[in-house]
Amino acid sequence: MELRGHRKMREGRVCSAMGNKSIAVLIERRVRHSLLGKELRVSKKIHAHDENNEAKLGDVVRVMETRPVSKLKRWRLVEVLSK
Numbered sequence: 001m002e003l004r005g006h007r008k009m010r011e012g013r014v015c016s017a018m019g020n021k022s023i024a025v026l027i028e029r030r031v032r033h034s035l036l037g038k039e040l041r042v043s044k045k046i047h048a049h050d051e052n053n054e055a056k057l058g059d060v061v062r063v064m065e066t067r068p069v070s071k072l073k074r075w076r077l078v079e080v081l082s083k
Contacts, residue, residue, distance in 0.1 A: 012028065025048055051077070056083070061078075
């Protein structure tokens, strides 16, 4: 992993790996509601570039923010954490 300034890193689960060199990653985080105090799960789906097609459906991966690669892809795969 190369260091390139302060780029955002996120961990999430691959929810789609249908495209060539592309994956969709579901990132979940827990947020406390400001008024009610209840803990909520907030999720976001992002598209990432997977150069070697190494991530499969259900894998836990780490992605890094990068320059735009295509219309939707603004992230790239750094590593597969668990299969």
